[in-house]
Amino acid sequence: MPEIPGLDAIRDFLNERLAGKRVDSAKALRPSIVRFYESENFETDGVGRAFGLIIRYGNDLTQTQFTEHLRPFTGGIKGILTRGKFIANIGNACGDEVLFEAEVSPSSKRRALSADDVRQVYEATPKVLIEAREVVREHMLPHIHKKVRGFLKVHRKGGEPCSICANTIGEFTANQRITNYCRHCQLGSLIKGAAEHVAPAF
Numbered sequence: 001m002p003e004i005p006g007l008d009a010i011r012d013f014l015n016e017r018l019a020g021k022r023v024d025s026a027k028a029l030r031p032s033i034v035r036f037y038e039s040e041n042f043e044t045d046g047v048g049r050a051f052g053l054i055i056r057y058g059n060d061l062t063q064t065q066f067t068e069h070l071r072p073f074t075g076g077i078k079g080i081l082t083r084g085k086f087i088a089n090i091g092n093a094c095g096d097e098v099l100f101e102a103e104v105s106p107s108s109k110r111r112a113l114s115a116d117d118v119r120q121v122y123e124a125t126p127k128v129l130i131e132a133r134e135v136v137r138e139h140m141l142p143h144i145h146k147k148v149r150g151f152l153k154v155h156r157k158g159g160e161p162c163s164i165c166a167n168t169i170g171e172f173t174a175n176q177r178i179t180n181y182c183r184h185c186q187l188g189s190l191i192k193g194a195a196e197h198v199a200p201a202f
């Protein structure tokens, strides 16, 4: 399943070309992809009908709604962002990018996030997705199956220098998925705050 930037680009691509057009004939080249279609007669039922506009509902949540929506979730913030129950289709790649932009560690537990951390994740999410969508639009279309990675700043960059601080980007694998992050930039406010209060060890 593509992540949000890819889905948005595909939606716009199809809307520009299909919306309002009438179906003259239909053929299921790969029957497995129409398995959710309600009718048995995919190849005849649509004929004569017109394509509508594809609409995806955006995440126009206020910060308060976002915070409230996040509250019941437990565990690490990376898992919450990418498992799909909190926000659909923020995948593994976008999850890393959102947390990098938010300067929040992917292994931070939701309960340990400060109000500032949550605000930063809230603000980073649309910023990353909108920037990514522009890159995807430019480099994917018209090949809608192509996987575009050009917007990535941290994901799949383990061992490379961070674009912000030049320290080496870290990597760990959990549930067979790679997470990349910058240990220096994504400390999270709790750890940053604690570090500032550590007495020098003389």
Ligand SMILES: [Zn+2]
Pocket (backbone or CB within 6 Å): 162, 163, 164, 165, 166, 167, 182, 183, 184, 185, 186
């Ligand atoms: Zn960094």
